[in-house]
Amino acid sequence: xxxxxxxxxxxxxxxxxxxxxxxxxxxxxxxxxxxxxxxxxxxxxxxxxxxxxxxxxxxxxxxxxxxxxxxxxxxxxxxxxxxxxxxxxxxxxxxxxxxxxxxxxxxxxxxxxxxxxxxxxxxxxxxxxxxxxxxxxxxxxxxxxxxxxxxxxxxxxxxxxxxxxxxxxxxxxxxxxxxxxxxxxxxxxxxxxxxxxxxxxxxxxxxxxxxxxxxxxxxxxxxxxxxxxxxxxxxxxxxxxxxxxxxxxxxxxxxxxxxxxxxxxxxxxxxxxxxxxxxxxxxxxxxxxxxxxxxxxxxxxxxxxxx
Ligand SMILES: Nc1ncnc2c1ncn2[C@@H]1O[C@H](COP(=O)(O)OP(=O)(O)OP(=O)(O)O)[C@@H](O)[C@H]1O
Numbered sequence: 001x002x003x004x005x006x007x008x009x010x011x012x013x014x015x016x017x018x019x020x021x022x023x024x025x026x027x028x029x030x031x032x033x034x035x036x037x038x039x040x041x042x043x044x045x046x047x048x049x050x051x052x053x054x055x056x057x058x059x060x061x062x063x064x065x066x067x068x069x070x071x072x073x074x075x076x077x078x079x080x081x082x083x084x085x086x087x088x089x090x091x092x093x094x095x096x097x098x099x100x101x102x103x104x105x106x107x108x109x110x111x112x113x114x115x116x117x118x119x120x121x122x123x124x125x126x127x128x129x130x131x132x133x134x135x136x137x138x139x140x141x142x143x144x145x146x147x148x149x150x151x152x153x154x155x156x157x158x159x160x161x162x163x164x165x166x167x168x169x170x171x172x173x174x175x176x177x178x179x180x181x182x183x184x185x186x187x188x189x190x191x192x193x194x195x196x197x198x199x200x201x202x203x204x205x206x207x208x209x210x211x212x213x214x215x216x217x218x219x220x221x222x223x224x225x226x227x228x229x230x231x232x233x234x235x236x237x238x239x240x241x242x243x244x245x246x247x248x249x250x251x252x253x254x255x256x257x258x259x260x261x262x263x264x265x266x267x268x269x270x271x272x273x274x275x276x277x278x279x280x281x282x283x284x285x286x287x288x289x290x291x292x293x294x295x296x297x298x299x300x301x302x303x304x305x306x307x
Contacts, residue, residue, distance in 0.1 A: 010052050019265070024184065024216050025051035025074065030083035032239075043069040044080065045239035048264050053183075056210040056217045058227040061236035067220045068188060070236070074218070075186050076104045088183050103134045109177025109215075111170065113189035116174035119161040123170040126157040132179040147175040150206040150212065167198030171205045178209055185209060187219045191226060199225055201222070228257070242270040271296070 003011070018117060020026035027049040034041045044068045051057055061067050072078035073085055076092060085092040088107055113117055119128045129144035146155045151171045153164075161169050170190055177185050187206065191199035201224050210217045219226055227233045228247075235243035245259045261269045271281065284299040 017115060019048075021051045022089075023050040024053040024055070024088060025049065025218070026086040027070070027073075028083060028084035028172050030070075030073070030085055031081045032066075032073065032078070033081045043239055044073075044083075044191065046083070046264075047236070048262075049234065049241055050081060051216060053216055054210070054214050054281040056230050057219070057234065058233045059218060059220045059228045059236060060222070060233055061242075065236045066239040067236055069239075070218055071186050071188050071218070074184075075108055076100050076111050082248050088281065093245070094203065105132065106180050107148060107183055108181040108187045109180075111173050111185065111190045113131050113168050113192040115169040115173070115193060116161070118132060119169060121161050124158050124160055125153065125175075128161075129175045129179050134174060138181050142173070144179070147178055148172065148207060154199070165242050166194050166200050170194065170202045174202070174205050174209060178215070179215065181213075181216065184216045184218070187217070187221075189220055189222065191221065191223045196225060203229065237270055240264075240270065243272070250254065 002188070006148070006179065020264075029049050030044050030047040034043055035232040046159045046244070047066070047072060049070075059067055061071070071091060073080050076095070080093060083093075087103075088178070090099070090107065092101060092103075103132075114306055119125075120131070125148060125192065126144045127156060129147055130139060133139045133143065145154060145157055148157050151174055153168050154253045156168050156172065156230075157163050161172070163267045164172065173190075174187075177187075185206070189204070191202050194202060203223075206217050206219065208230075209215050219230070221227050231247055233245040233247075234241055237243075243259055245257050247255055247257045250256045261271070263269045271285075276282070279298050281296075281298045286295075286297040288295040288297070
């Protein structure tokens with residue numbers, strides 16, 4: 001029997017468990033379209049992403065795949081066109097200007113690739129860390145030094161950025177980002193301008209913030225040293241999450257990495273481009289359900305309609 005209108009209304013009003021439940025970061029079907037001079041660029045095309053509280057995650061992807069756009073949305077700098085973006089239960093599409101300011105000051109900390117962009121050149125390292133606390137009206141004596149010490153740059157407290165190496169500047173930048181005890185740290189290519197040894201020190205500082213302060217850390221990176229040492233690496237392709245690499249220790253204590261394709265809630269997945277190229281798959285594939293896997297074959301040769 002068909003349901004009546006009132007039954008359908010009753011069904012629709014039953015609250016469904018939200019996607020992602022209590023995940024720290026929830027992106028559901030996130031879309032960001034840029035319009036410039038009448039041309040539309042779809043930078044995020046229905047991206048789904050869940051990150052749990054306390055995770056240390058790397059995001060990787062080719063240039064133009066949408067990584068910075070995603071980070072700008074999560075940092076509260078940019079507002080997506082559609083979909084859901086929630087951090088720590090706060091809805092990033094529906095925030096008032098006042099909430100957005102508080103979010104940027106207190107909930108999230110940000111580290112940019114360009115070392116010079118993270119610090120004010122005329123303040124010492126310690127003053128740089130104290131500044132966000134003062135702006136939030138929360139200055140606490142000694143906290144700046146504690147943070148600089150934790151990240152291994154306590155000796156630089158009295159120096160200006162120009163007197164510090166690139167790696168030291170980035171570690172001070174992490175202290176600045178941590179100043180107001182944020183729940184989440186976002187870092188866009190934080191080791192992009194550094195050599196591998198210095199880059200390892202900066203990554204260690206981020207890991208320390210994650211392990212010792214319990215902060216969720218999301219790093220956009222091209223640096224294998226970073227992406228191969230986090231617990232989870234998320235690959236983005238064409239504005240969607242396409243793959244995930246999970247790392248765990250096996251019984252002998254060796255680090256094992258397993259790569260997965262991401263299956264979204266309606267069943268879409270992206271086949272790796274090199275797999276598709278190898279079998280010349282285009283447009284159509286044949287699927288077959290087996291007892292423990294699904295087979296994917298190139299389409300059969302199509303009959304030619306040309307005479
Ligand atoms: N402000 C903007 N106006 C118009 N198009 C934009 C803007 N910002 C980004 N885009 C476009 O959106 C797409 C995604 O860009 P995004 O910067 O997020 O990629 P990315 O993965 O961070 O790249 P990269 O690794 O080079 O930084 C690209 O096609 C880019 O040209």
